[in-house]
Amino acid sequence: MKNFAGAPGTWTGLILRMAQCLFSVGSIASMATTKTFFNFTAFCYLIASMGLLLVWSFGLAVMDVYALSKKKVLHNSILLGLFAVGDWVTATLSLAAAASSAGITVLYFGDLGGCNLGEECTKYQMAVALAFLSWITVAISSLIMFWLVAAG
């Protein structure tokens, strides 16, 4: 079980964590550089949720690097349970943030006949797309963790 792809302390696990960090940083950067995001509750929530995901994934990436460099196996069942719960919560929060921001983006682009905020519009779309990508990567991690806990 210790070489299960995506498990904590493996190269695939580390790559997943780094992808989560990258996508969430991109989403925050794209959203936070617009001038009007604070007028929309959903966009502020997106930044908060991506911030949480970033902190969580960065912490676990550091732990993966430590485990890989020391060749330690991170398969303590309490630790795995904690990772599974944390991943599930961050995955849920990031999906909710991405979907609520997407709802508003679609409202402005499609339903109200086009976005008239200039280049801000592209940034909103980019932030939402990156948020969905970060959700996909954290959802994969979450399923792997849950599987390890249940099968362990």
Next chain:
Amino acid sequence: MKNFAGAPGTWTGLILRMAQCLFSVGSIASMATTKTFFNFTAFCYLIASMGLLLVWSFGLAVMDVYALSKKKVLHNSILLGLFAVGDWVTATLSLAAAASSAGITVLYFGDLGGCNLGEECTKYQMAVALAFLSWITVAISSLIMFWLVAAG
């Protein structure tokens, strides 16, 4: 394992499925009786997603009733895998639908300084709240199914 709370073919499983049906019907009824929902992509998506959840949960509720009445045990691993994937997909779609509709509701109620569509507003809020409740119940089912598959 056969009496695991919430597993298919148990009373708790049947109660969870009935709660999912009830909340999704309520959400669809509340949203579909408004006159303006079709102007919003997210609200149409909410109805579609809740419709899918309703069909899925109703089918599984019928199967639970059959299993309970014939005292059969539904622990075929292929069947459980199918239930786990189906539950995970419906849970994800219903969370996305609930969150995107909530994003728009919050935009109209909070960010744009109040909703001026009269009683429609209460119906929108009710539909979103019921969608979140149906997500919670299907998420519980999904976690139980996934656990059964992984531990089985």
